[in-house]
Every structure is written in structure tokens, then in C-alpha cells.
Amino acid sequence: MDQVLQQKPLTFKDYKSDYKPVWCPGCGDFSVLAAITKALAELQIPREDCAVVSGIGCSSRIPAYTSVYGIHAIHGRALAAATGLKVARPELTVIATGGDGDGFSIGGNHFLHACRRNVDMTYVVMDNEVYGMTKGQASPTTASDWEGSKLTPHGTGVSPFNPLSIALSAGASFVARGFAGDPNGSAKLIAQAMQHKGFSFVQILSPCVTFRPEQTEWKKIVRKGEIEGGHSLAQAMSFLATDDGFATGILYETQRPVYAPEMSEKQGLADIEASFEL
Amino acid sequence: MTSKTVSIAITGAGGAGVMTAGQMLLDAAAKAGLYGLMTRSSGPQIRGGEAAAFIRLSSDPIDCPDDYFDVLFCFDWMNVDRFAAELPLRTDSVIIGDEAAKNPPEMITASVARQVMVPLSEAAKEIEGGRPNMIGLGMLGELAGVPLDALQAILEKVLKRKGQAALDASIAGVEKGMQVATDLESKIGIDLHLERKENQQTRWSLTGNEAAGMGALRGGVRFCAAYPITPATEVLEWLAPNLEKVGGTLVQAEDELASVNMIIGGSFGGVPSITATAGPGLALMTEALGLAVSAEIPIVVIDVMRGGPSTGIPTKSEQSDLNIALHGLHGDAPHIVTAAQSISDCLFTTQWTVHLAEALQTAGIVLSDQSLGQSRNIIDKPADLAFVAKREVVEAGVEDYKRYALSDSGVSPMAIPGTPGGEYVADGLETAENARPSSSAEDHYAQLDKRQRKLSQFDYGQHWAEIEGEGELAVVTFGSVTAPVREAIQRLESEGQKIKMISMRLLSPALPDKMDEALVGVKKLLVVEQTHSKQFYRYLRSEFDLPKDTTVLAKPGPLPFRPGEIVNTLKELG
Numbered sequence: 001m002d003q004v005l006q007q008k009p010l011t012f013k014d015y016k017s018d019y020k021p022v023w024c025p026g027c028g029d030f031s032v033l034a035a036i037t038k039a040l041a042e043l044q045i046p047r048e049d050c051a052v053v054s055g056i057g058c059s060s061r062i063p064a065y066t067s068v069y070g071i072h073a074i075h076g077r078a079l080a081a082a083t084g085l086k087v088a089r090p091e092l093t094v095i096a097t098g099g100d101g102d103g104f105s106i107g108g109n110h111f112l113h114a115c116r117r118n119v120d121m122t123y124v125v126m127d128n129e130v131y132g133m134t135k136g137q138a139s140p141t142t143a144s145d146w147e148g149s150k151l152t153p154h155g156t157g158v159s160p161f162n163p164l165s166i167a168l169s170a171g172a173s174f175v176a177r178g179f180a181g182d183p184n185g186s187a188k189l190i191a192q193a194m195q196h197k198g199f200s201f202v203q204i205l206s207p208c209v210t211f212r213p214e215q216t217e218w219k220k221i222v223r224k225g226e227i228e229g230g231h232s233l234a235q236a237m238s239f240l241a242t243d244d245g246f247a248t249g250i251l252y253e254t255q256r257p258v259y260a261p262e263m264s265e266k267q268g269l270a271d272i273e274a275s276f277e278l
Numbered sequence: 279m280t281s282k283t284v285s286i287a288i289t290g291a292g293g294a295g296v297m298t299a300g301q302m303l304l305d306a307a308a309k310a311g312l313y314g315l316m317t318r319s320s321g322p323q324i325r326g327g328e329a330a331a332f333i334r335l336s337s338d339p340i341d342c343p344d345d346y347f348d349v350l351f352c353f354d355w356m357n358v359d360r361f362a363a364e365l366p367l368r369t370d371s372v373i374i375g376d377e378a379a380k381n382p383p384e385m386i387t388a389s390v391a392r393q394v395m396v397p398l399s400e401a402a403k404e405i406e407g408g409r410p411n412m413i414g415l416g417m418l419g420e421l422a423g424v425p426l427d428a429l430q431a432i433l434e435k436v437l438k439r440k441g442q443a444a445l446d447a448s449i450a451g452v453e454k455g456m457q458v459a460t461d462l463e464s465k466i467g468i469d470l471h472l473e474r475k476e477n478q479q480t481r482w483s484l485t486g487n488e489a490a491g492m493g494a495l496r497g498g499v500r501f502c503a504a505y506p507i508t509p510a511t512e513v514l515e516w517l518a519p520n521l522e523k524v525g526g527t528l529v530q531a532e533d534e535l536a537s538v539n540m541i542i543g544g545s546f547g548g549v550p551s552i553t554a555t556a557g558p559g560l561a562l563m564t565e566a567l568g569l570a571v572s573a574e575i576p577i578v579v580i581d582v583m584r585g586g587p588s589t590g591i592p593t594k595s596e597q598s599d600l601n602i603a604l605h606g607l608h609g610d611a612p613h614i615v616t617a618a619q620s621i622s623d624c625l626f627t628t629q630w631t632v633h634l635a636e637a638l639q640t641a642g643i644v645l646s647d648q649s650l651g652q653s654r655n656i657i658d659k660p661a662d663l664a665f666v667a668k669r670e671v672v673e674a675g676v677e678d679y680k681r682y683a684l685s686d687s688g689v690s691p692m693a694i695p696g697t698p699g700g701e702y703v704a705d706g707l708e709t710a711e712n713a714r715p716s717s718s719a720e721d722h723y724a725q726l727d728k729r730q731r732k733l734s735q736f737d738y739g740q741h742w743a744e745i746e747g748e749g750e751l752a753v754v755t756f757g758s759v760t761a762p763v764r765e766a767i768q769r770l771e772s773e774g775q776k777i778k779m780i781s782m783r784l785l786s787p788a789l790p791d792k793m794d795e796a797l798v799g800v801k802k803l804l805v806v807e808q809t810h811s812k813q814f815y816r817y818l819r820s821e822f823d824l825p826k827d828t829t830v831l832a833k834p835g836p837l838p839f840r841p842g843e844i845v846n847t848l849k850e851l852g
Contacts, residue, residue: 069695070703077539084543113532265525276482
């Protein structure tokens with residue numbers, strides 16, 4: 001048999017499950033789901049060799065809507081579970097997904113250390129500056145004067161978390177921002193992030209039309225491809241100093257050692273046991 | 279233990295070489311054909327301050343402290359009174375101190391034991407680079423009948439990296455110490471010599487924490503994520519280089535929450551995974567343990583218990599994490615809880631728990647404690663055990679895969695990433711059989727039943743408990759308290775009394791039928807545990823039918839149970 005079976009290329013639809021998302025109509029996360037599946041199709045990642053790992057929240061429901069392996073874990077711990085999976089199984093493609101509350105509040109410590117650790121995986125955060133699943137409380141990225149939450153009726157009075165700036169400071173080797181209203185642009189950013197060797201972080205502005213209806217205006221405000229960062233940390237930091245949060249593109253990309261312990265058997269158990277002998 | 283044993287306490291200021299001398303004495307004794315146990319004590323700080331090594335030597339295997347010390351050997355009097363409660367002495371005990379050290383504290387001068395001063399520092403000065411702890415080592419070796427060649431072999435093993443000069447000075451010190459002791463033997467008036475038996479079997483010298491690490495490796499663990507915490511750190515420090523040797527790895531995580539979630543990720547990837555922690559860390563891990571139970575991802579957490587609550591007494595032992603290990607998880611979350619009964623059993627129990635967690639696709643907690651984890655024991659090399667990680671998995675090309683299929687056994691084959699056709703999402707949400715999130719009552723009941731069923735139906739064989747002896751009077755215990763209970767029963771047996779011991783290795787799931795069987799003919803029961811609030815007794819009462827005549831001997835840490843106090847309680851019970 002010299003005939004080689006030609007497999008049809010996978011399309012983004014092949015990466016979607018037939019499960020209907022629980023998101024509200026108009027939610028930006030639909031578009032991010034499309035962007036992730038398009039990126040997987042662009043890179044033709046075999047479905048069985050990919051896993052999407054999330055924590056808790058609206059956007060953390062993403063794994064169920066894909067047809068790859070996945071873990072829908074507990075609140076804030078997506079990066080930890082994803083790290084364990086990737087380190088134990090380095091040949092897999094691992095994507096962590098979630099929202100601003102999950103990633104930057106309860107999961108803030110893991111975010112810092114994932115940036116430092118530089119495991120070769122991609123983290124996509126759908127940022128809508130609100131806790132949607134618990135019906136509209138302030139998140140770490142919410143402006144301090146937003147009075148829309150019953151929990152903080154006078155605003156939070158707290159400076160918002162700046163994900164890109166913190167990622168840079170913590171040592172992330174790939175940092176980008178996309179917009180849900182630009183699914184093709186986001187798909188391209190996610191694919192570039194996945195091709196990056198090391199920890200890649202993509203913030204995607206993803207409007208919550210239910211609890212932050214004013215975010216429907218984002219499509220008028222967001223400026224595609226305007227981020228100018230590149231390979232210079234100084235330039236990336238300098239860009240953020242005057243950034244209004246609505247420019248998109250790759251802010252920073254660099255190569256540094258990837259955390260990937262070599263795992264090959266060097267000794268048998270008997271050799272180890274011999275060390276207990278006197 | 280009916281054979282003769284010798285108990286020696288060594289104390290001194292931090293840096294005096296107490297622990298080094300203690301461990302060398304223990305290992306040399308083993309080399310010479312003895313068995314022994316060394317527990318260690320220090321204040322709440324890990325480094326600096328005063329330190330004490332408690333050694334018990336015997337011709338036969340031994341794994342718990344005696345009621346009294348025969349010898350208290352003090353390099354100096356630095357804060358020795360802080361150990362007063364840990365240093366029971368009697369009239370024929372002897373306190374040996376350095377002539378050069380000034381003013382023994384009242385604890386020593388008021389002691390019932392005799393006091394003998396020896397020229398420790400002076401003898402050390404006669405040797406270039408000589409140290410009092412080596413003089414002491416030689417003296418104690420001579421008194422206990424540990425010959426020079428055994429001491430020399432251990433010195434060579436330990437000191438080879440420090441160079442020939444250091445080794446020579448140490449050997450000279452030990453020889454000098456042995457000479458000093460020859461004069462001393464008549465003065466102390468007690469014979470500490472032990473009968474040495476030829477080495478029949480290979481002997482191991484190891485701590486409970488090392489044994490637990492070895493059990494994990496033997497069980498097939500190849501991934502660990504870790505955050506250091508006393509007294510569990512040595513499990514992790516031992517695993518880091520040794521996992522690497524067998525093709526696994528250890529990640530130092532940013533906190534306990536990361537550790538346990540990382541091992542959930544590693545195990546989801548098909549690699550048997552473990553972490554180790556102590557009380558405060560276990561508290562942080564309980565939410566993720568629930569995820570492992572719900573998503574049926576096998577993981578094992580070794581909990582090396584210490585005094586609690588909160589930061590408690592980090593360097594001292596207690597069994598009071600029992601409640602959180604059994605009941606800490608929210609929701610109905612059946613999981614495995616086991617308890618190691620001795621230092622060597624840390625190996626068996628960890629290996630067995632890895633096997634159980636993998637076979638049953640659930641979370642397992644191994645309870646060890648400070649007294650097991652940080653103590654060193656001389657044991658016969660344990661036999662190879664058949665327990666290895668064996669997970670039911672699906673092969674490639676499976677159709678209509680149902681991750682959480684309601685199988686009779688309750689175990690459903692797991693798809694490991696990389697397996698085409700098995701793609702599914704492991705979820706902390708309740709799911710239907712096909713792994714889709716579901717909030718239907720029907721799915722919830724079915725999955726709750728399945729997760730309980732697989733644990734309740736499993737055949738745990740005889741390993742659920744160690745059951746020894748016969749009698750209408752029985753003792754139920756678990757964990758490190760097993761050894762003093764066993765010795766207490768042996769002492770009473772030599773006086774003609776018959777007592778049964780039931781030491782539970784599998785605490786959860788509870789197996790009431792097995793306990794009923796074990797309690798047949800038992801009229802009186804004593805429960806022995808190292809907690810204040812009788813956690814174990816309360817658990818037993820909630821799960822098993824106990825005899826009406828049941829009493830409890832519960833004592834919190836940090837003082838260890840000694841066989842004598844259990845003997846006294848058993849005698850009162852008749």
C-alpha cells in the first residue's frame with residue numbers, strides 16, 4: 001500500500017464541542033472561543049494532544065465548549081493545574097483560560113509565578129472588568145470609581161490591576177492584548193502566543209453586555225494593532241505608561257529559558273534503595 | 279519488648295554536634311548488628327538554640343521510645359531544663375556531664391539520677407581539631423558495646439567529603455572517648471552493653487519522611503509539586519533528587535494551593551502524582567482535594583502532622599489533623615485516609631495509598647506525624663510489594679466515550695490526554711456520565727453513589743488494620759501511637775495478660791464489617807490517641823459499634839506516649 005491517506009485539515013469547527021455556551025447573548029466570550037478554536041485550526045494541533053484548563057467564572061466555562069481535553073478546575077487555580085499538566089506531559093499543547101477575577105484576584109499569586117516560571121503554555125484572560133457569574137461585582141481591573149456594584153456602592157476606591165504591566169514586571173516572555181470584537185485579530189494573537197516558546201499571556205478585552213452595558217462602546221474605542229512594544233522591555237514599559245488600555249497587539253516578546261525539567265530515567269529504584277544501607 | 283534495650287539522651291547547644299553524634303551512634307550501632315531509633319527535639323525554631331537527640335538501642339527491632347532514659351549525656355547545660363518534660367529519669371539512670379561546664383541547672387542537681395562528670399572538653403583539647411561531640415560519641419559507643427570499627431566505618435562514610443584531617447581528628451576523638459569510658463564503666467554502675475546479633479538481613483537507616491518518599495517512588499509516583507513546611511519538608515527534599523533519577527520531577531510551587539492543583543494537572547496527564555504537607559498546608563489544600571474527588575483524578579497528599587491548631591507547635595508531634603483529613607472536604611466527598619504505623623510503615627502505607635488512589639481514581643491522604651517523619655530507625659530492608667500505580671484507562675479510538683460511566687465497580691476508565699477519541703473535560707461541577715456539567719438530581723445522586731460505591735466495595739484485604747493478639751480486652755489505635763501500644767501489650771503479655779491490638783491503617787472509608795469481625799469476643803476496649811478532643815474516639819463512635827465498656831486514653835502532643843503509661847491504664851482496666 002503506497003497510498004497515503006490524506007487527512008482533511010481540521011477546521012475551527014472541529015475544535016468546538018456541541019455544547020451550547022451558558023453565556024448571555026452578546027457576550028464577548030463567544031468571540032474568544034471562536035478565536036481559540038481558529039488558532040488551534042491554524043496550527044493544526046491534534047485534538048487529543050491539546051488541553052484547555054480553566055478556573056471558575058463565565059469565561060472559565062470555555063473548556064466544555066471545546067472538543068480537546070480539559071480541566072474545569074477550582075477558582076483561581078487554572079495556572080497551577082495547567083503548569084502541573086504541562087510539566088508532567090511536556091509534549092501536550094496547554095492553554096489556560098479564564099477571567100479577570102479568577103486570574104488576577106484569587107489567582108493573582110499564581111499569575112505572578114507563572115510569569116516568572118516561564119512554562120511553555122498560553123494564558124488567555126477574558127477581561128471585562130466585572131464579576132459576571134456572581135452578577136456584577138467589581139473585579140481587580142474595575143475602575144476605582146465604578147459605582148455599579150451593590151457590594152461597593154461608592155466605588156472600590158482601589159487602583160485597578162494592570163495585567164500587562166504586572167506580567168512584564170513578573171517576567172512574562174510574551175505579552176499581548178486583543179479585543180473580542182476583532183476575532184480574527186485575537187485568533188492571530190493567540191496563535192502567535194501558542195507558537196512562542198515559554199509563558200505567553202494574552203489579555204482579551206471581552207465586554208460583559210449584561211453588567212457593564214457601557215462596554216458595547218468598546219468597539220468604537222479599541223484601536224487595532226496600535227501597541228508598539230516588540231522586543232524591548234523598556235519600550236514596552238514606556239508604552240504602558242501612557243496606555244489607555246484600548247490599544248491591541250503584541251506588547252513584548254522575548255526568549256528566555258523555558259521551565260521544562262528533563263525527565264529520563266537514569267537509575268533504577270534498587271540504586272536509590274541502596275542509599276539506605278549502612 | 280521483652281529484650282533489653284538502652285535509652286540515651288544527648289543534649290547540648292545548637293552547633294555542639296548533638297544530632298551528628300546521635301545519628302552516628304545509631305548508624306554505627308546498626309553497622310555492629312543492633313537496631314535502634316533516634317527521635318529529635320528542638321525548640322520552635324528549626325535552626326540554632328538547643329537540641330536533643332533521643333536514642334534507644336536494642337538487639338531486636340525497636341520503634342518507640344522507652345519510659346525512661348538510662349543515660350542523659352549533656353555536652354553542656356545550655357537550656358537543658360527546656361527538655362525536662364521530655365527527659366524522664368529514674369534512680370538508676372545516670373547523668374553524664376562535662377567537668378569543664380559550669381553550674382548544672384536545678385533540673386540536673388535535683389534529679390533522682392546519679393551524676394558523673396567526665397573530662398570531655400579537656401580530652402578534646404588533647405587532639406588537634408578534636409571536638410567534644412566525638413569524645414562523647416566514643417564514650418557512648420563503648421558503654422553500649424558498639425565497637426570502634428563500626429564507629430570508624432560510619433565516620434568514614436559521613437566525613438569523607440570533609441577531608442582526611444577532619445576524619446583523622448574525629449577517629450582520634452572517638453578512640454579517646456572510648457578510653458575515657460573504660461574508666462567510667464565501673465563508676466556508672468549499670469551495664470549498658472547489648473547483645474549484638476550477626477547481620478542476617480540488610481539493614482536500612484532511614485527516617486519516616488524518607489520512607490514515605492521511597493513508598494511514593496515504589497508506588498509509581500513520578501511527579502510532585504511542593505511547598506516546604508515543617509515537619510514534612512524532608513519528604514520533598516528527599517523526593518526532589520530521587521524523582522529525577524527515575525525520570526520524574528518535582529516543581530517547587532508558590533504555595534500549597536499551587537502544589538495540590540499542580541499535582542491534579544500532572545495526574546490528569548496520566549502521571550501518578552503526590553505532594554506532602556502538614557496541618558496548615560492541608561487546610562489550604564482541602565478545596566482542591568474535593569476537585570480530585572469530584573473529577574476522579576487520583577492524587578495523594580502526605581500529611582505529616584504536628585501540634586495544632588494554627589501554627590501550633592511545628593516541631594512536635596500530634597495526631598490532631600485527623601478531623602480535617604476525614605471531614606475537611608466540603609460536600610459529600612468520599613476519599614481515602616490512611617495512617618502510617620511506624621517509620622518503616624511510612625513506606626508501606628504511602629505505596630499502598632498511591633495504589634489505592636490510582637485504582638480508585640480518587641484523592642488519598644496519608645497521615646504521618648513529626649515523630650515518624652523526623653525520627654530515624656534501623657529496620658530490616660522491607661520486602662518488595664506488589665502495589666504499584668495501575669489506573670484503568672481507555673485505549674485510542676474509543677467511541678461515545680463516557681468518562682463517568684456508572685460502572686458496577688464505580689470505577690470508570692479514564693482517558694489520558696494524547697488518546698484520540700477520549701477528549702473530555704474533568705470538572706469540579708457535577709456531571710452526567712458523559713462528563714457534561716449537570717445540575718439534575720438524577721445525575722447528582724448517581725455520581726454521588728458511584729464515588730462512594732467504588733470506595734466502599736473495594737477489597738482492601740487485610741491491610742486495613744494490623745490486628746495482633748487475642749483477648750477480651752482490646753486496644754484500638756492508629757498511627758505512631760501503635761508502637762507504644764504494641765510494646766505495652768507485649769509487657770503485659772510477659773506477665774500473663776492477654777490483650778488484642780487493632781491498629782487501623784485505613785481510616786476512611788470506614789469498614790464496619792471488618793471492625794465487627796475484629797471486635798468479636800472483645801468485652802472491654804481502650805482507645806489510645808494523641809489528641810486533646812478525642813478525635814479518633816469520636817470518629818470510631820460515629821462509624822462502628824463499639825463495646826459498651828469503652829474508655830479513651832487521649833493525650834495531646836508534644837510529649838510522646840511511652841509504653842508505661844499505656845501499661846498503667848490497661849492494668850486499671852484489668
